Amino acid sequence: xxxxxxxxxxxxxxxxxxxxxxxxxxxxxxxxxxxxxxxxxxxxxxxxxxxxxxxxxxxxxxxxxxxxxxxxxxxxxxxxxxxxxxxxxxxxxxxxxxxxxxxxxxxxxxxxxxxxxxxxxxxxxxxxxxxxxxxxxxxxxxxxxxxxxxxxxxxxxxxxxxxxxxxxxxxxxxxxxxxxxxxxxxxxxxxxxxxxxxxxxxxxxxxxxxxxxxxxxxxxxxxxxxxxxxxxxxxxxxxxxxxxxxxxxxxxxxxxxxxxxxxxxxxxxxxxxxxxxxxxxxxxxxxxxxxxxxxxxxxxxxxxxxxxxxxxxxxxxxxxxxxxxxxxxxxxxxxxxxxxxxxxxxxxxxxxxxxxxxxxxxxxxxxxxxxxxxxxxxxxxxxxxxxxxxxxxxxxxxxxxxxxxxxxxxxxxxxxxxxxxxxxxxxxxxxxxxxxxxxxxxxxxxxxxxxxxxxxxxxxxxxxxxxxxxxxxxxxxxxxxxxxxxxxxxxxxxxxxxxxxxxxxxxxxxxxxxxxxxxxxxxxxxxxxxxxxxxxxxxxxxxxxxxxxxxxxx
Amino acid sequence: xxxxxxxxxxxxxxxxxxxxxxxxxxxxxxxxxxxxxxxxxxxxxxxxxxxxxxxxxxxxxxxxxxxxxxxxxxxxxxxxxxxxxxxxxxxxxxxxxxxxxxxxxxxxxxxxxxxxxxxxxxxxxxxxxxxxxxxxxxxxxxxxxxxxxxxxxxxxxxxxxxxxxxxxxxxxxxxxxxxxxxxxxxxxxxxxxxxxxxxxxxxxxxxxxxxxxxxxxxxxxxxxxxxxxxxxxxxxxxxxxxxxxxxxxxxxxxxxxxxxxxxxxxxxxxxxxxxxxxxxxxxxxxxxxxxxxxxxxxxxxxxxxxxxxxxxxxxxxx
Numbered sequence: 001x002x003x004x005x006x007x008x009x010x011x012x013x014x015x016x017x018x019x020x021x022x023x024x025x026x027x028x029x030x031x032x033x034x035x036x037x038x039x040x041x042x043x044x045x046x047x048x049x050x051x052x053x054x055x056x057x058x059x060x061x062x063x064x065x066x067x068x069x070x071x072x073x074x075x076x077x078x079x080x081x082x083x084x085x086x087x088x089x090x091x092x093x094x095x096x097x098x099x100x101x102x103x104x105x106x107x108x109x110x111x112x113x114x115x116x117x118x119x120x121x122x123x124x125x126x127x128x129x130x131x132x133x134x135x136x137x138x139x140x141x142x143x144x145x146x147x148x149x150x151x152x153x154x155x156x157x158x159x160x161x162x163x164x165x166x167x168x169x170x171x172x173x174x175x176x177x178x179x180x181x182x183x184x185x186x187x188x189x190x191x192x193x194x195x196x197x198x199x200x201x202x203x204x205x206x207x208x209x210x211x212x213x214x215x216x217x218x219x220x221x222x223x224x225x226x227x228x229x230x231x232x233x234x235x236x237x238x239x240x241x242x243x244x245x246x247x248x249x250x251x252x253x254x255x256x257x258x259x260x261x262x263x264x265x266x267x268x269x270x271x272x273x274x275x276x277x278x279x280x281x282x283x284x285x286x287x288x289x290x291x292x293x294x295x296x297x298x299x300x301x302x303x304x305x306x307x308x309x310x311x312x313x314x315x316x317x318x319x320x321x322x323x324x325x326x327x328x329x330x331x332x333x334x335x336x337x338x339x340x341x342x343x344x345x346x347x348x349x350x351x352x353x354x355x356x357x358x359x360x361x362x363x364x365x366x367x368x369x370x371x372x373x374x375x376x377x378x379x380x381x382x383x384x385x386x387x388x389x390x391x392x393x394x395x396x397x398x399x400x401x402x403x404x405x406x407x408x409x410x411x412x413x414x415x416x417x418x419x420x421x422x423x424x425x426x427x428x429x430x431x432x433x434x435x436x437x438x439x440x441x442x443x444x445x446x447x448x449x450x451x452x453x454x455x456x457x458x459x460x461x462x463x464x465x466x467x468x469x470x471x472x473x474x475x476x477x478x479x480x481x482x483x484x485x486x487x488x489x490x491x492x493x494x495x496x497x498x499x500x501x502x503x504x505x506x507x508x509x510x511x512x513x514x515x516x517x518x519x520x521x522x523x524x525x526x527x528x529x530x531x532x533x534x535x536x537x538x539x540x541x542x543x544x545x546x547x548x549x550x551x552x553x554x
Numbered sequence: 555x556x557x558x559x560x561x562x563x564x565x566x567x568x569x570x571x572x573x574x575x576x577x578x579x580x581x582x583x584x585x586x587x588x589x590x591x592x593x594x595x596x597x598x599x600x601x602x603x604x605x606x607x608x609x610x611x612x613x614x615x616x617x618x619x620x621x622x623x624x625x626x627x628x629x630x631x632x633x634x635x636x637x638x639x640x641x642x643x644x645x646x647x648x649x650x651x652x653x654x655x656x657x658x659x660x661x662x663x664x665x666x667x668x669x670x671x672x673x674x675x676x677x678x679x680x681x682x683x684x685x686x687x688x689x690x691x692x693x694x695x696x697x698x699x700x701x702x703x704x705x706x707x708x709x710x711x712x713x714x715x716x717x718x719x720x721x722x723x724x725x726x727x728x729x730x731x732x733x734x735x736x737x738x739x740x741x742x743x744x745x746x747x748x749x750x751x752x753x754x755x756x757x758x759x760x761x762x763x764x765x766x767x768x769x770x771x772x773x774x775x776x777x778x779x780x781x782x783x784x785x786x787x788x789x790x791x792x793x794x795x796x797x798x799x800x801x802x803x804x805x806x807x808x809x810x811x812x813x814x815x816x817x818x819x820x821x822x823x824x825x826x827x828x829x830x831x832x833x834x835x836x837x838x839x840x841x842x843x844x845x846x847x848x849x850x851x852x853x854x855x856x857x858x859x860x861x862x863x864x865x866x867x868x869x870x871x872x
Contacts, residue, residue, distance in 0.1 A: 081825055081828070081829070082825060083637070084636040084637060084829065085636050085637065092636055092829075093829075165600075172600045172601050172604055173601075174601060227637075227638035227639075230636070230637055230638060231637050231639075245817070246644060246647055246648065246817065246822075247648060247817035247818075247821050247822055247825065248720055248721060248817045249720075271719070271720070272815070273719055273815045274812070274815070274821065274824065274825065274828075275812065275813075275815065277703075278718070278719055278813070278814070278815045281706050281707075281710060281711060281718045281719070282718050282719045282815070284711050284718075285710045285711055285714060285717070285718045286714075287717065287718060287719055287720075
C-alpha cells in the first residue's frame with residue numbers, strides 16, 4: 001500500500017501568514033466560485049465518471065456471468081505471463097507453448113485429445129528400413145501467415161536445421177539437443193525431402209517432430225523479423241498473430257487462407273493475468289473463457305454452473321530424493337527405513353490438496369510407454385521402518401531436507417519431519433532457494449544434499465524422465481547420486497531402440513533397479529487443472545496444453 | 555536559491571548513481587552462475603556465452619559498472635534477453651499507465667481529502683466532523699489490497715459495472731476510464747483519509763491565528779475569512795506533502811497494478827523478477843528509483859517556493 005509519510009513536511013508552527021490573496025478582476029472567477037466549481041468537478045470525477053462509464057458500458061450484457069456464452073467472435077484464454085519467446089527452438093514458458101499451437105504446425109502431430117500420431121503437413125512420412133532416413137511429402141498449397149508464401153521443403157529443412165545448429169551462419173537455440181541426432185534434411189523437390197539422422201532416435205516421433213521443435217517456420221519470415229520473430233510467430237496454423245499489447249494481451253485472428261477446416265472462433269485473445277485470484281475474478285466477471293487454475297478455485301467457479309473443470313495427470317513427478325553419496329544415507333537400511341516411515345497419502349492430502357495421482361515410480365501413468373503398472377506401493381509401516389533402523393545400527397540420526405523455498409514442499413517437509421521423528425530421525429528443514437545450486441548443478445553444493453523434495457518436468461517420452469539419473473548426470477541433475485551400470489546401459493539403448501514393446505520393458509526394468517536401491521519416495525504425478533466456460537468444448541494435446549484452435553461451441 | 559537547487563539536483567543524481575551501482579553488483583550476489591540460473595537447464599554453453607556477452611558479464615566488475623552507468627545516462631538500459639526488446643522501450647510503453655494511475659490517485663485524494671478536511675475544520679465537534687474523522691482514519695488504515703479486492707468484488711463481480719482486469723485502450727477514453735476507476739479509488743483512498751486529517755489540523759490551527767481573529771473582528775463573513783484568508787496558509791503543509799505523496803503513490807500504483815492486472819511498471823517488474831530477467835529487473839528498479847527521487851526533489855523545491863523563510867537558510871536545507 002502507498003503509506004502516507006509519517007509526518008508532513010517541516011512544521012508550520014509560528015509561520016507568518018502569507019500576504020493576502022489579490023482578488024482577480026471582475027471578468028475572472030472569484031476564489032470562492034473557483035472552489036465551488038472545483039468541488040463540483042471533483043464530485044463529477046469521483047461520482048459521475050464511474051456512473052457515466054457504467055451507464056455507457058456495452059460489455060455487461062455480453063460478458064456477464066448470466067449463463068452459457070457461445071458467440072464465436074472472440075475466445076479469451078488466460079495466460080499467466082507475457083510471450084517471452086515463441087520461437088520453436090527456444091520456447092520459454094507455457095504461454096509461448098500456447099501461442100505456438102495457434103500459429104504453427106508440424107509434419108506429423110498427435111491428434112487433438114489423443115495419443116495417436118497422424119500425418120499433418122506431410123501427406124507422406126515414411127522411414128527407411130534402418131529408420132535413419134525419413135522421407136516426407138508435403139501437402140501442397142499450404143500458406144504461411146503474413147504473405148510469406150507457400151510452405152516448401154526448403155522451409156522444412158530450415159526449420160529443423162536451424163534448431164540443430166546446422167545452418168550457415170549457425171544459429172544458437174535452447175532446444176538444440178532435441179535435434180541432436182539430425183545429420184541434415186535433404187530437399188528432393190519443392191514438396192519432398194528426407195530427414196537424415198546420424199543414429200536412430202526413438203523420441204523423434206514423440207518429443208521432436210510432433211513437438212514445438214518440429215514446428216515448420218517460414219525461412220523468409222525469420223530472416224525478415226529477426227529478433228521480433230520471438231514474439232511475432234509466423235507459421236501455417238489456423239490462427240495468425242495480430243498484435244501483442246505487452247503485459248496485457250496477445251491477439252490472434254483466424255487465418256483466412258488456412259488450408260484445413262476453419263476453426264470456430266474469429267479471434268482468440270490470450271489475456272495475461274499473473275495472479276490466480278485475479279484470474280478467478282476475471283472468470284466470474286466474464287472476462288475470460290478458459291484458464292488454468294488450482295483445483296479449489298476451479299471447483300468454486302464450477303459451482304456457479306458457468307464453468308466446467310478439466311483435469312489431466314501430467315508427465316511430471318514430485319518426489320523425495322535421498323543422496324546416496326552422503327555418508328548418512330549410504331546404508332540402504334536407512335533409506336528403506338525412511339521409505340517405510342513417510343506417509344505419502346498424508347502428504348498428498350495436506351501439501352498438494354489431493355491434486356494429482358499418487359506416484360509409484362518415476363514414469364507417469366499417462367506416459368504412452370514405460371509406465372510400471374505393477375510398481376510396489378510403500379504404505380507407511382513404522383514397525384518395519386524401525387526394524388530397518390535397527391538393522392542399520394544408527395541412532396540419533398539427524399538429517400536435513402531441502403525444499404528449494406517452495407511453499408508446498410515446505411508443508412510436505414513438515415510432515416516428513418513428523419514421520420521420521422517417529423523412528424528416531426531428527427529432520428531440519430532447509431527452505432533456502434539456493435539449496436539446489438544454480439539449477440544445472442555443476443557446483444559441489446549438490447553433493448551436500450541429504451534429503452530433498454523437488455519436481456522434474458516430463459514430456460511424452462520416458463527418455464525425458466529417466467536420463468537424468470545416469471551416472472554421467474552427477475553434479476548436474478542426478479541429485480540422488482544414483483549410479484547403476486545396467487540402468488545406464490538400458491537407458492542409452494532405449495533412446496535408440498525403435499521397438500515400442502522393447503522400450504517399454506527397458507524403462508520398466510530401469511525403474512525396478514532404482515526401486516531396489518531405495519533412493520526415492522515417489523509422491524505425486526501432479527494434475528493440470530483448468531476451467532472452460534460452459535457451452536465451450538475444450539481440447540488438449542498430449543502434453544495437456546490447451547489447443548485453443550480446436551475449442552468448439554458445445 | 556540557484557545553489558540550493560543545484561545541491562538538491564546533485565543529491566538526487568548521487569542517489570540514483572548509487573542505486574545504479576548497487577543494481578549492477580546485485581546479480582553477483584546470487585549463488586551460482588547468474589546466466590545459467592537465468593537460462594535454465596537446457597541452455598547450451600554457446601547460448602550461455604552469448605548472453606554473458608550481451609549482458610557484459612564477461613567483463614571485469616568495474617567495467618560492468620561503468621558500462622551500465624554510462625549506458626543508463628544515455629537512456630540505454632540494455633535488452634530483455636528473452637524477447638531481445640529494448641528495456642527502455644518496454645518501460646516507456648507501460649510507464650504512462652503507471653503515471654496516469656498515480657497522478658489520478660493524487661488528484662482524487664486532493665479532490666476528496668481537502669474538501670473533507672475543510673468541512674471538518676469549519677464544523678469542529680459536529681456530527682459531520684466526527685463522521686469525517688472516523689472515515690478518514692478508516693480510509694488511512696485500510697490496506698490497498700483489501701480495498702482493491704472489495705472494490706473488485708462489489709463493482710466488478712457483484713454489480714458487473716466495471717471491468718476487473720486490464721488497463722483498457724488509451725485510444726478509447728471511455729474504456730480507459732472504466733478500467734481506471736477502481737484502481738484509482740483503491741490507490742487514493744488511504745490518501746483521502748490522510749489529507750483530510752492533515753487539512754483539518756492545519757486549518758484549525760490557522761483559524762486560531764491572530765490575523766484571522768482580526769479579520770473576524772472587522773466583521774468579514776466567515777466564508778470570506780475561511781476561504782480567502784485561512785485556506786491558503788492552511789494549504790501549505792498539504793501541498794508540500796503532495797510532492798512526496800506522488801512518490802509514495804507511484805510505489806502504491808505498482809501494487810494496485812498487480813491486483814487489477816494492469817500493465818505498468820509494477821506488473822513489468824513482477825514478471826521480470828519471476829523470470830529472473832535481470833536486465834528488466836534492473837531497468838524497472840532504476841526507473842522506479844528515479845521517479846521516487848524526482849518526486850521528492852519536486853516536493854523539496856515546491857516546499858521552498860511555498861515557504862519563503864527557507865530563503866534565509868541556504869546552508870541548512872529544509
